[in-house]
Amino acid sequence: MVFTFGTPLSYGIFRAPFSEAFDVSPVALSTVFSVMLFTFFIGSGVIGVLSVRLPARGVLLAAAGATGLIAPAPFVVGSYAGLLVLFAVLGLALGTAFVLTASIVPRWFETYRGAATGLIFVGNGLGLFVLPPLWQRAFAAFGVRQGFLAIMSVTAVAFLLAGLVCRRPPWADGAAMSARETVGWVTGLARSRSFQLLFVGMGMAFAWYQLLAAYAVDLFAARGLTEAAASTGFGFIGGVSIISRIGGGYLGDRIGSRRAFLGSLGCATTGVALLTVPQLSALVGGVFLIGLGLGGSATLYIPVLMEVYPPEKDTAIIGVFNVAAGLGSLLMPPLGTASVAYTDGYTVAILLTVVVMLVGFGLVAAGTASKRT
Numbered sequence: 052m053v054f055t056f057g058t059p060l061s062y063g064i065f066r067a068p069f070s071e072a073f074d075v076s077p078v079a080l081s082t083v084f085s086v087m088l089f090t091f092f093i094g095s096g097v098i099g100v101l102s103v104r105l106p107a108r109g110v111l112l113a114a115a116g117a118t119g120l121i122a123p124a125p126f127v128v129g130s131y132a133g134l135l136v137l138f139a140v141l142g143l144a145l146g147t148a149f150v151l152t153a154s155i156v157p158r159w160f161e162t163y164r165g166a167a168t169g170l171i172f173v174g175n176g177l178g179l180f181v182l183p184p185l186w187q188r189a190f191a192a193f194g195v196r197q198g199f200l201a202i203m204s205v206t207a208v209a210f211l212l213a214g215l216v217c218r219r220p221p222w223a224d225g226a227a228m229s230a231r232e233t234v235g236w237v238t239g240l241a242r243s244r245s246f247q248l249l250f251v252g253m254g255m256a257f258a259w260y261q262l263l264a265a266y267a268v269d270l271f272a273a274r275g276l277t278e279a280a281a282s283t284g285f286g287f288i289g290g291v292s293i294i295s296r297i298g299g300g301y302l303g304d305r306i307g308s309r310r311a312f313l314g315s316l317g318c319a320t321t322g323v324a325l326l327t328v329p330q331l332s333a334l335v336g337g338v339f340l341i342g343l344g345l346g347g348s349a350t351l352y353i354p355v356l357m358e359v360y361p362p363e364k365d366t367a368i369i370g371v372f373n374v375a376a377g378l379g380s381l382l383m384p385p386l387g388t389a390s391v392a393y394t395d396g397y398t399v400a401i402l403l404t405v406v407v408m409l410v411g412f413g414l415v416a417a418g419t420a421s422k423r424t
Contacts, residue, residue, distance in 0.1 A: 052171060054206040055149035057178025057289070059084075059091045059142055060260065062384060063268045064186045064282055072195040075131050081265065081388045083134050085381050088261060091142035091149075092377025096370040098147050107151050111214030114151075117144040119207035125196040141203075146373065148210050151217065154369040157353060158220050162304075164354055169300020172350040176296045179289020179345075183268075187282040237371055240360075248418030249359070250375045255411025256316060256348055258379030262404045263323065263341075265387025270326065270397045274334055284338060291342025292349065299347030300354075308354035309419045311347060313412060319344025320408040326401050359419060 062084035070077050098110070117140055124137045152171065160167040182202075189198030240246050264285075271281035295315065303311040322340025325333045353369065360368045390400040 052149070052152055052174025053178040053181070054209050055145050055152070055178065056175045057182030058186070058202070058206065059087055059145055060179060060264050061183045061186050062087065063264050063266070063285070064183050064190075066388075068190040068195045069134070072125075073129065073131075073134060075134065078385065078388055078392065079131060080134075081384045083131070083138050084384045086135055087138035087142035088380030088384065089142065089377050090139045091146035092257070092373045092375075092380055094139075094143040094146060094377075096146070096150065096373030096377060098143075098150065098370065107155055107217050107219055108214050111148060111151055111210060111217055114144045114147040115207050115210035115214055118203060118210055122200050122203035122207060125199050144210075145206075148213065150370055150373055152213060153353060155217060155219050157357065164304075164357065166297075166300040166304055168353050169297045169303075169350045172296045172300075172346075173293050175349060176289050176293035176346055179292060180286045181289075183286040183289075184279070184283045187279060237367065240371075245359075245418050248414050249356075250372070250418075252411050252414025252416075252418050253352060253356075253372050254375035254379045255407050256352065256415060257376035258383050259319070259323070259404050259408045259411065260345060261380050261383035262387045262400070262407060265384045266391045266397060266400050269391065270401075271334065273397065274329065274331060284334075287338055288342045288345060291339055292346030295343045295346030296350045299350045302347070303351050303354055308351050308358055312351040312355050313416055315344045315347025315351060316408060316412050316415070317344070319348065320405060320412070323401060323404050323408065327398060355415075355419065 062081075065084065066077050066080055069075065070080050075083075121137055121140050121144075124133075128134060128137055153168075156171045157164050157168045186198070186202065189202055192198070193201065241250075267285045267288075268278075268281045271284045272278060276284060299311055299315055319341050322337045322342075322344060325337035325340065328334075328337075352372070356368055356372060386403070387400055390403060391397055394400075
């Protein structure tokens with residue numbers, strides 16, 4: 052789980068080194084990262100829906116194999132089209148590993164599902180903390196191609212180990228529907244008003260961080276931090292989120308996942324709003340609140356969905372809502388980059404992020420309330 056979210060959401064670190072190494076403009080390169088996020092969320096979501104009866108071990112090993120194959124790809128890729136294919140495959144492999152792990156591990160737990168989900172999602176928080184500065188240092192020390200090869204090779208080994216140990220509970224295997232039955236169930240589900248509200252709302256609850264990631268490192272640098280300190284500061288959002296990934300799971304078991312999820316999203320919204328204040332103290336406070344809110348909402352969305360929908364459809368439902376997150380990912384990186392480039396500042400980008408978060412909060416609140424009634 053450390054390598055699933057950590058790399059695709061470090062695309063703000065990738066932009067300048069890859070733009071220079073491959074002679075592709077930053078705005079054009081942002082569309083490459085949009086495709087990576089699209090396949091990370093939507094492509095892997097589709098795989099999650101269609102692989103309900105496939106052995107989890109085999110799917111994870113396939114993701115490990117794909118990751119290993121693309122590790123040396125920058126040495127042979129030399130064009131925009133090649134980068135597009137490279138990052139599309141990368142997003143699909145990383146997203147598939149996430150969907151399988153995130154949907155299967157909570158199935159082993161009933162009473163303490165929120166706490167168990169929080170513990171496994173610590174890996175995501177650690178990845179968001181460690182990987183942005185790690186990518187920055189790898190590119191500075193070894194160059195783009197060798198740095199990419201080194202980190203992706205380690206990622207492939209990590210997925211290989213996950214594939215060797217991860218499996219569905221024995222009681223879950225017999226309950227799985229066929230892929231055709233699952234598609235029919237999802238089609239019927241799409242007609243539900245509560246599903247429509249939740250689908251868009253959860254998409255927004257992911258999209259705000261994708262938007263923030265497009266300009267956060269540059270914003271921190273503009274506030275006086277060095278390039279290395281800026282990437283480390285962005286990583287601290289993930290580091291702080293480790294606390295709330297554990298605590299949020301336990302809190303969700305006590306007060307309800309829905310209430311804890313909405314509280315976490317509200318906390319993150321307050322943190323992003325603080326970024327409009329130019330003082331360094333406001334930046335530190337904003338990073339802390341964003342990290343707390345990110346960890347809680349990123350962990351609790353799975354228990355929320357499993358309270359609303361049958362838990363035996365674990366991989367399918369997480370896959371469906373990964374598609375929701377992927378739709379926003381097509382727009383967010385170019386939108387974040389363009390909103391800074393064409394307004395010569397960060398205020399519009401920050402306010403846009405806050406609006407996305409508030410819309411997501413309202414739709415998730417309405418969708419879960421509608422379902423409960």
